Amino acid sequence: MxxxxxxxxxxxxxxxxxxxxxxxxxxxxxxxxxxxxxxxxxxxxxxxxxxxxxxxxxxxxxxxxxxxxxxxxxxxxxxxxxxxxxxxxxxxxxxxxxxxxxxxxxxxxxxxxxxxxxxxxxYYSITQARAKAIDSVDLKKWPRDCLETSVWKLEEKxxxxxxxxxxxxxxxxxxxxxxxxxxxxxxxxxxxxxxxxxxxxxxxxxxxxxxxxxxxxxxxxxxxxxxxxxxxxxxxxASQLPRVIQGGRRPTVKPDSWFTRPDLLERAIKLGEAELGSRSKVFQWLGKPNQHYGGQAPLDLLETTNGEQVIQFLEAWAASKRQP
Missing domain, CATH: 3.40.50.1010 (5'-nuclease)
Structure with a gap:
């Protein structure tokens, strides 16, 4: 609200x-x-x-x-x-x-x-500077009475x-x-x-x-x-960009590290690539509503605490393909 x-x-x-x-x-x-x-x-x-x-x-x-x-x-x-x-x-x-x-x-x-x-x-400016260090024993000690130390000063200009x-x-x-x-x-x-x-x-x-x-x-x-x-x-x-945005020489794609669980996403991609053959096909599968998850897309599920379900499904799928 x-x-x-x-x-x-x-x-x-x-x-x-x-x-x-x-x-x-x-x-x-x-x-x-x-x-x-x-x-x-x-x-x-x-x-x-x-x-x-x-x-x-x-x-x-x-x-x-x-x-x-x-x-x-x-x-x-x-x-x-x-x-x-x-x-x-x-x-x-x-x-x-x-x-x-x-x-x-x-x-x-x-x-x-x-x-x-x-x-x-x-632009950003990064310079060496001297600054007063907070006294770890007496946190209320005035800056004038604290020791100076060398620091990196990063400023947006x-x-x-x-x-x-x-x-x-x-x-x-x-x-x-x-x-x-x-x-x-x-x-x-x-x-x-x-x-x-x-x-x-x-x-x-x-x-x-x-x-x-x-x-x-x-x-x-x-x-x-x-x-x-x-x-x-x-x-x-509610105000997130689409994962893939077309335009220019090549599409612009949301970085994997910007997902909630990049670790789960990486595992899902590796498992999916072994079965589907390419990263793009894996994301096509991840982005489609799946009845196995009550109509929810696996990619959305990976963004929640239930993301392990997708990994378990892909692991079971891979295991079934290895069966004679």
């Missing part, structure tokens, strides 16, 4: 989209990719996220808000979403396939809804600046009447202040968190006409 929005200083309207005097508000969503990843996606199997579906079908329809007593209805522009991110550095990647997975995801976004999502890239500049430009010059910001970064506050002071645009704020651990930043919320306090796991799960 979608969570309600919190609307500051306005009387909530009935649930639905947004309206202003009966006219649709020209809307664009500005997403801080770093904030979204660490607030909602890290450590989950939901990273193959369809950003357009999430906001067009889940987030925006759930928000209840009104401005000057009029309910709001949004109309996403042809270019509906601007996604601000940065390519992962090999020196700091947490997995061997991190760079490849990110590249696949960015390609999938551009192919799935051409012209609807623009990915704007900053330009993403927040790019987001602020694009949002301000679109609101002041691009005809965007409804600016939806997805971040909890206070660095964006001056941009929201400028939009409020120099345009009539409505500002929405979506806090990218699934568990309310990140409270909406007070300074950001002051400039917003409405605030969506979190994104639910159900909304993320």
């Amino acid at each position: 979608a969570c309600p929005s919190e609307v500051r200083g306005e009387k909530p309207a009935k649930a639905g989209f947004f309206i202003s005097g009966g006219n649709l508000l020209r809307t664009r969503v500005y997403i801080d990719g770093y904030n979204l990843y660490y607030g909602c996606l890290k450590g989950t199997s939901l990273k193959w996220l369809d950003l357009l579906a999430l906001f067009e079908k889940q987030i925006l329809p759930s928000v209840t808000a009104s401005i000057n007593g009029k309910p709001l209805i949004s109309a996403l522009r042809p270019l509906a979403i601007k996604f601000f991110t940065a390519p992962i550095l090999e020196q700091a990647a947490k997995a061997d396939d991190s760079i490849q997975c990110q590249e696949r995801y960015h390609a999938a976004l551009s192919k799935h809804q051409p012209g609807r999502i623009e990915t704007i890239k900053g 330009q993403s927040d600046v790019n987001l602020a500049l694009h949002a301000v430009k679109d609101a002041l010059l691009g005809g965007i009447e409804h600016v939806v910001i997805v971040t909890n970064d206070t660095d964006i506050a001056p941009a929201l202040d400028m939009i409020r002071a120099n345009s009539r645009a409505t500002i929405g704020l979506v806090i990218p968190t699934t568990d309310h651990q990140r409270v909406p930043n007070t300074e950001l919320a002051e400039y917003a006409h409405w605030v969506r306090t979190h994104i639910t796991e159900a909304e993320l799960r």
